[in-house]
Amino acid sequence: MPRPRTFDEKExxxxxxxxxxxxxxxxxxxxxxxxxxxxxxxxxxNAFRDKEGLFLAALRNYHQIAHAFxxxxxxxxxxxxxxxxxxxMAKRRPKDAPEHFGCLMVNSILDVHGISAEAHQIVMHCRKxxxxxxxxxxxxxxxxxxxxATDREIKDRAEFLVAVMWGCRTTSRLAGDALAGRGIAxxxxxxxxxxxx
Amino acid sequence: MPRPRTFDEKExxxxxxxxxxxxxxxxxxxxxxxxxxxxxxxxxxNAFRDKEGLFLAALRNYHQIAHAFxxxxxxxxxxxxxxxxxxxMAKRRPKDAPEHFGCLMVNSILDVHGISAEAHQIVMHCRKxxxxxxxxxxxxxxxxxxxxATDREIKDRAEFLVAVMWGCRTTSRLAGDALAGRGIAxxxxxxxxxxxx
DNA sequence: CATGTTATATAACGACTGGTATTTAACGCA
DNA sequence: TGCGTTAAATACCAGTCGTTATATAACATG
Numbered sequence: 001m002p003r004p005r006t007f008d009e010k011e012x013x014x015x016x017x018x019x020x021x022x023x024x025x026x027x028x029x030x031x032x033x034x035x036x037x038x039x040x041x042x043x044x045x046n047a048f049r050d051k052e053g054l055f056l057a058a059l060r061n062y063h064q065i066a067h068a069f070x071x072x073x074x075x076x077x078x079x080x081x082x083x084x085x086x087x088x089m090a091k092r093r094p095k096d097a098p099e100h101f102g103c104l105m106v107n108s109i110l111d112v113h114g115i116s117a118e119a120h121q122i123v124m125h126c127r128k129x130x131x132x133x134x135x136x137x138x139x140x141x142x143x144x145x146x147x148x149a150t151d152r153e154i155k156d157r158a159e160f161l162v163a164v165m166w167g168c169r170t171t172s173r174l175a176g177d178a179l180a181g182r183g184i185a186x187x188x189x190x191x192x193x194x195x196x197x
Numbered sequence: 198m199p200r201p202r203t204f205d206e207k208e209x210x211x212x213x214x215x216x217x218x219x220x221x222x223x224x225x226x227x228x229x230x231x232x233x234x235x236x237x238x239x240x241x242x243n244a245f246r247d248k249e250g251l252f253l254a255a256l257r258n259y260h261q262i263a264h265a266f267x268x269x270x271x272x273x274x275x276x277x278x279x280x281x282x283x284x285x286m287a288k289r290r291p292k293d294a295p296e297h298f299g300c301l302m303v304n305s306i307l308d309v310h311g312i313s314a315e316a317h318q319i320v321m322h323c324r325k326x327x328x329x330x331x332x333x334x335x336x337x338x339x340x341x342x343x344x345x346a347t348d349r350e351i352k353d354r355a356e357f358l359v360a361v362m363w364g365c366r367t368t369s370r371l372a373g374d375a376l377a378g379r380g381i382a383x384x385x386x387x388x389x390x391x392x393x394x
Numbered sequence: 395c396a397t398g399t400t401a402t403a404t405a406a407c408g409a410c411t412g413g414t415a416t417t418t419a420a421c422g423c424a
Numbered sequence: 425t426g427c428g429t430t431a432a433a434t435a436c437c438a439g440t441c442g443t444t445a446t447a448t449a450a451c452a453t454g
Contacts (some may be wrong), residue, residue: 004430024308041413042432043432106367108300110221112371151404155380165364166362171360174324175309183356184360201452202451226442266397
């Protein structure tokens with residue numbers, strides 16, 4: 001039987017995710033990934049096929065975390081859940097929290113075409129999840145009589161909210177501080193309340 | 198007296214800007230820039246010092262264009278000018294228009310730290326211009342009695358509008374189609390109208 | 395025409411890139 | 425104790441990166 005692996009694949013993925021998050025795919029070299037993950041190049045190529053494979057694993061990991069986070073915060077639905085989501089985005093975080101580097105999905109959009117169709121698909125899928133989360137929250141709000149909107153308007157508003165979120169994270173990245181988007185998130189929350197009939 | 202240049206520096210910058218716009222700084226090699234600009238490597242290094250110098254020239258050029266555009270659309274001020282700006286963003290464009298690649302400033306945010314402090318500064322400056330354009334438009338709206346808001350609220354709303362714009366352009370980049378943000382811009386315009394007292 | 399400056403082309407530089415080959419050591423199981 | 429598989433370390437691969445040297449041609453002015 002084989003010698004067992006001395007590293008935890010899940011943890012390697014997490015660490016690689018952080019590295020890509022900070023510097024982007026192209027600017028993160030294999031040598032840097034060795035340092036970041038703590039395992040050797042050969043182990044990386046063994047476990048993930050190549051650099052792109054490790055990146056895809058990191059993207060999927062990020063997507064999974066985001067998915068879980070959405071499902072926690074959107075159980076209730078309605079306008080309050082949207083407000084809560086934006087408020088949670090404006091929460092203070094530890095100085096070394098990766099949120100200060102923006103959103104991995106957004107950060108990857110520039111290069112994702114040049115990497116692979118699969119990478120592009122993951123980002124699209126993540127966006128779709130966020131979109132449908134907002135959509136169902138808005139639909140719930142309509143069922144509860146909180147808002148009055150057509151399906152078309154709900155779809156537009158959901159896309160709008162995704163854009164606000166992404167713009168907020170982009171602002172955070174530029175400032176190097178997740179808190180830079182605080183006023184934005186606050187305004188977004190207030191605006192969602194403004195939709196109340 | 199020297200042999201005159203056979204290329205137009207302004208046009209070289211424009212072409213380089215388009216190349217960086219499409220693929221980003223890191224992914225655009227000097228060899229590609231030779232093809233894009235139509236001049237040789239040596240001429241590039243002669244005229245712009247190095248790759249970063251050409252990129253800075255491209256960024257400044259983009260900033261200048263954006264600045265001029267803002268000053269054209271924001272002469273009137275007030276809510277209508279904000280609506281007009283978002284509507285102009287949702288306008289249909291020729292298939293090869295660079296707007297389908299998002300916003301050069303936003304696209305550059307990921308790497309801008311790793312390039313130079315000057316690049317970072319240009320992006321920040323461009324954002325500041327956009328911010329103050331929104332701010333003065335909102336102040337005008339308040340003077341005209343269109344809205345009722347404190348200075349703090351106006352500042353937050355201006356930052357919010359920048360985030361919406363950036364998120365809209367990011368969405369365009371991901372979809373490879375500037376029109377993908379149409380619903381977003383439409384909703385943003387409607388929302389700005391919602392601020393009317 | 396001679397001069398000085400630039401353009402162009404070719405070639406090359408060292409450094410770094412993603413990715414391998416090779417070897418040796420470590421381990422679970424028969 | 426071997427066997428089979430993996431980990432790890434070292435060295436290395438060809439290719440590309442940004443950048444520069446060299447050498448020649450083109451041009452406006454004196």
